[in-house]
Amino acid sequence: MKVATDKSARLSERILECFDDLTKSERLLADHFLENPDSLVLHTAAEISAQAQVSKATTARFFKRLGFPSFKTAQRMARVVRDDSQHSKRVYSKPVPNLTGRGDLADHLASDVQNLIRTIEAIRSDDLKAAVTYLSRAEKIWVVGFGDNYPLAHFARAQLIKVKPDIRMIPLGGFSVPEEFASIRPSDSVLALAIGRRTPTLRSILQSARLADAKTIAITDVASSPSPDLAEVTLRCRTSGLTYFDSLASPVSMITYLCMAVADRLGQNAVERLRYIDSIHNDWGDAG
Numbered sequence: 001m002k003v004a005t006d007k008s009a010r011l012s013e014r015i016l017e018c019f020d021d022l023t024k025s026e027r028l029l030a031d032h033f034l035e036n037p038d039s040l041v042l043h044t045a046a047e048i049s050a051q052a053q054v055s056k057a058t059t060a061r062f063f064k065r066l067g068f069p070s071f072k073t074a075q076r077m078a079r080v081v082r083d084d085s086q087h088s089k090r091v092y093s094k095p096v097p098n099l100t101g102r103g104d105l106a107d108h109l110a111s112d113v114q115n116l117i118r119t120i121e122a123i124r125s126d127d128l129k130a131a132v133t134y135l136s137r138a139e140k141i142w143v144v145g146f147g148d149n150y151p152l153a154h155f156a157r158a159q160l161i162k163v164k165p166d167i168r169m170i171p172l173g174g175f176s177v178p179e180e181f182a183s184i185r186p187s188d189s190v191l192a193l194a195i196g197r198r199t200p201t202l203r204s205i206l207q208s209a210r211l212a213d214a215k216t217i218a219i220t221d222v223a224s225s226p227s228p229d230l231a232e233v234t235l236r237c238r239t240s241g242l243t244y245f246d247s248l249a250s251p252v253s254m255i256t257y258l259c260m261a262v263a264d265r266l267g268q269n270a271v272e273r274l275r276y277i278d279s280i281h282n283d284w285g286d287a288g
Contacts, residue, residue: 011040011078014066016222016236017122025058026065040078045071108242112249115238119250122222123235131233131258134215136265138189140166142181142214144205145193152193152219152251159259160191162277163270170205181205186213191258192231194220195239195251206231219254221246 015030022030032052033039039048049059060071068074135141141160145153153169161167171177184190190209192202198220209216210232218231221239237250263270 011066011074012037013222018065020124022062022065025054026062028052028054029059029062040075111240111242112247115240115247115250116253118238119236119254122238127233127235128261131217131235132261132265134189134217134233135160135191135258136262138164138215139185139187140168140183140189142168142170142184142188142190142205142209143193144170144190144202146171146199146202147197149193149195152195152248152255153191155252156191156193156255156259159255160262163259163263163266163273165273177201177205181208184209184212184214188212189215189217190231192216192218193251194218194230195237195248196221196246198230203230219251221251 011033015033019027019030029048029052032048036051039051043051045056045059049056052059063071063074066074068077141164143153143157143160145151145156150171157167157169168180170180172180188209190206192206194202206216206218215233216231217233217235219235219237220230222236223239235254237254239246239248239250241247
C-alpha cells in the first residue's frame with residue numbers, strides 16, 4: 001500500500017489511495033469524510049467518532065494509517081489547505097486560461113503524465129490480473145457507459161471486438177436496456193465505465209449482473225466516493241485536469257491496456273480473428 005504523505009495531498013486523496021486496505025470500522029470513517037469534506041476542520045475527534053459510530057481509538061488509528069502523526073496534525077493541515085484555498089479564490093480568481101500557447105500545452109501534457117504515473121502507482125496488480133482473467137474467459141462481454149462515459153465504452157467495445165466475437169454495448173440506441181440485459185449469464189463479464197457521475201441505471205445493471213453471477217469490472221476515477229459493492233474489481237484512474245475539464249488520458253490508457261492484455265491472454269485465437277478481420281477488409285476492398 002502506497003499512501004500520499006506530502007502536505008499537498010488532500011484528505012480525500014489519501015483515503016482513496018488506501019480505501020481497499022481499510023478495516024470495516026475505518027471505512028465508516030472514510031465514508032464520513034468523503035461525504036462531509038469539512039468535518040475534519042469543524043469537529044473534534046470525539047465528535048467525528050460519534051458521528052461515524054466508531055471508537056476514538058479507531059479514529060486515531062485511521063489517521064496514522066493515512067500517514068498523519070495524529071488527528072490534531074491532520075486537522076491543522078486541513079485548516080491550512082482550506083485557508084489557502086479561500087485566499088486563492090479571493091485574490092487569484094481569474095477566467096479559464098487560454099490553452100493555445102506552447103507553454104500551456106506543455107503543462108497539459110505534464111498533467112496527463114502525472115495522472116498516468118499516479119494511476120499506475122495506485123493500481124493493485126491482483127485487481128488488474130483479475131480484470132484480464134474475467135474479460136478473457138467471458139463468453140460475452142457487456143460494455144456499459146452512460147452520459148460522458150458512452151464514448152469511453154464505445155472505444156472499449158471497438159477494441160475488444162477485434163479479439164473476441166461477442167461484445168455487447170449498453171445502452172444501445174433505440175433498444176430497452178432491461179430487454180437487452182435479460183440474456184446475461186454467469187459465464188459473462190461486465191465492463192462498466194464509471195468516470196464521474198454514476199447513474200442509477202448503471203448501479204442497477206451491476207447489481208443485476210452480480211445477482212446473475214456474472215463477473216463485474218468498473219473503471220472509475222479516484223475523486224468519486226468509493227463503493228465496494230459497485231463491482232468485483234474496481235480500477236481507479238486519476239483524471240485531474242488543469243481547468244474545468246477532466247483528463248481522460250488514464251481511463252483511455254487503462255482500456256487500451258486491458259484490451260491488449262486480453263488479446264495476449266487469448267493468444268492464437270486473437271491472432272486468427274485479427275487476420276480474418278483483415279481478410280474481410282481486403283475482400284471488400286476497404287483500405288481503411
